Amino acid sequence: MNEQDLWRLMRRVRDGKMSRRAFAHRMAAFGITAPMATQILAFAGVSPASAQSVPAYKPTRAGGGGHLKILYWQASTLLNPHFAVGTTNQDASRVFYEPLAGWAADGTLVPILAAEIPSIENKGLAEDGRSVTWKLKRNVKWHDGQQFSADDVIFNYEYAKNPQIAGTTSGSYREVNVVKLDDFTVRVEFERPTPFWADAFVGAVGMMIPKHLFKDYAGANAREAPANLRPVGTGAYRFASFAPGDMLRGERNPNYHLENRPFFDSMEIKGGGDAVSAARAVLQTGDYDYAWNLQVEDQTLQRLEAAGRGKVNIVEGGSVEFIQLNATDPHREVDGERSHISTQHPAFRDPAVRQAMALLVDRQSIQNFIYGRTGPATPNFLNAPPRFRSPNMKMEFSVERANQILDQAGWARGSDGIRQKDGVRLKFLYQTSINAPRQRTQQIVQQAARRAGIEIELKSVVASVFFSSDVANPDTYGKFYADMQMYTTTMPQADPQRFMNQYTSWEVSQKANSWQGRNIVRWRSDEYDRAYREAEGELDPVKRAALFIRMNDLIVGSNHIIPIVQRPLVSASLNNLRPVLSGWDTTMWLLRDWYRET
């Protein structure tokens, strides 16, 4: 099918001569997934049926739902979304504060404070990709009765990008300009054509705080604002009480801007404890309605689920557990720095060794015996949303083939059974953070490698050290002073642009940037850099998706990284609770739609 055929089909859908479903079927025949087909239609001016992204809301009046009890094993500590470190605080803030739009589970946008999602046909998106115009809902009031308007949006933009405030949201606002068009319209302007425009004011970084309460605290005194601990937002629940590190309570906002919402009269988020007992409190005793982020072995979850009171929710996101094979030499020091970018790894510079390593990771067994439903095996680094998933990568586990490849490449077994070539022995240091499933994965890889004449020494580091930015500590993942390492990287948005910068050459983690660069494996490729630069400015969603798929294939195909399992979000809820969850936004992103079936 060429481009003209595609356009003809799209016009037929637009004119109502062809159903969306038939279109999706035609596309599927050409290997294009349904979400991608939807995206193509959106580009042609056919708006996606947004009702499909969010399940139907049944209650016919607001309130009357009683008390909603949510359990987090990690307690929230602050309620200013611009200070939020970590998801617990973002979730807690999201109960009261709302962004202009949120991300649904399928990676599409749902308007919250915006009247509509900007698109080309409603003139919200500029054709040149250099600005996006948001129209705000007019009937939104802050919990204290003040009107929500464009001034609040502008204020949030200025607040977030102010370096004195050091907001965790600043990354989304520093490179854009926001102007007020009228009281209920704002325009976000970009320096360059920007295909991923839904960053500022959207999702976890987009929560709106009220100008009238924060304007006197928009500088170095930001932390003194009383509203930091007593939020006044626009959300479906308004603030009742908060004890940092323990409990957050909200009550129904009677003036919420959407009818029949919310269902519950009051809600609470209790924090603390551990994940297993949180799962128990929902699945086994039914004391709580919902338990967040259950990093619990699947076998345990299945046993608890057998009580029949609740169920486990598994929501796909972009997080992926993967192994990195160092491209640089961690054992040689150059300018006071190991794993220096000017060096090459003595063994991993041979593609045969990397390929053998990839063949020695038994992903299927890791899924079956360690992660279960909470970690489906994957051959790809970029897994979601589905339109960005590459069909080209394969996962294979074969010790024989690994042996064969190494034999062919001239890595011969020594007297101790360890392969070597030109004085380089295949003996690797494999590090990760302390976490039971990770140690078990390490062992599975170690055993398979031994059968192929590769010796792997295992090392595990306390998570708080491994993931720290401590420049003085040699054991951080950013320094990567080991041959191999393994961890999970998270994907905070439904767009892979920021996620995929992990392999660009300018992001290499090194001493010069205090090991803050995101390219930790230190792999570099001109082709990858070019594809990334192109994707940054590519406005055609289909071509752009193809570029990201190409990037995935480049890095995964190099075998410098070996994806293992996806890490979806796992939570538990009572059987009669209808939570609306998404892997692309905070847990509370659509709390207004949660209800209990009777």
Next chain:
Amino acid sequence: MTQYVIRRLLIAVPSLLGISVILFTVLALAPGDPFEELATNPAIPPEVRLQLRASLGLDDPIHIRYFAWLTAMLRGEWGYSFVSRIDVDRLILQRLPITLIIIGSSQVVALLIALPVGVLAATRPYSLFDKIANTLAFVGFSLPTFFTGLLFILFFSIYLDWLPFVYRTQIDATGWRWFWEHVKQSIMPVLVLGLFQGAAWTRFVRSAVLDVIRLDYVTTARSKGLPERTVITRHVVRNALIPVVTLVALQMPVVFGGAIVTEQIFRVPGIGSLLISAILSNDTPVIMAVTFVFACLVVFFNLLADVIYGWLDPRISYR
């Protein structure tokens, strides 16, 4: 006496300073970073983390940070939590009442068990009662609280479904129902701690009473024809309790410090759980404040124990 107390207080100042230096250095040398979660999140530019570190003074050399902390402490400012972004004293004050109630009542339970059982066991040594009490006491203090806690949860919450195992500070009820709900959720943590402490103290009371009961003056009292009850309460227990009082006074800082593991298991938002979450998130000012308060309490109650000891036993003089 007054002189003695003043002298002891003056000696306490350098030891507290020493403690604070050690705490501060250890915390500064310990690995980890309060903003570690920012590091793994690709949406947050690294500059933000560096800015935050700078604004909270994390990049200053350690001695400058120490003196900044010390002068602030002398002015009564306890520091500012990196994680909650509020003053540490507010955090601690929020947690204190719950800790005092839960841990305080567990100590009361422990005393209520230890005193009668210990005294009774000592007056009839090697009787059946003594043997049973001894066995139970050994069982009690050899089972760690995290184990009994889980056992209680499995039995009372999950198997019998009688008691809730998630402690909630705010309960939507008034009057008796409110009180009853609070009692219900406190039973397990209080008993877990109380039984553990009580078991240890029972052994201690028993041996203290046994030491005294063999002395000649007790025999004298008995031969005077005093009823056994009077001999025990007036002559034996009063003297035997002197070391027990010291022990209990030295335990008091623990009451304020909370019981880390138990609070974590039952989700009791006390000082102990504040400390553990602060440690896990590298929230240095909170760790520093809680441990320092703890150190002050230990010093203070040590002094108090010495003073009480002298008051109970006039043979001891202060020089």
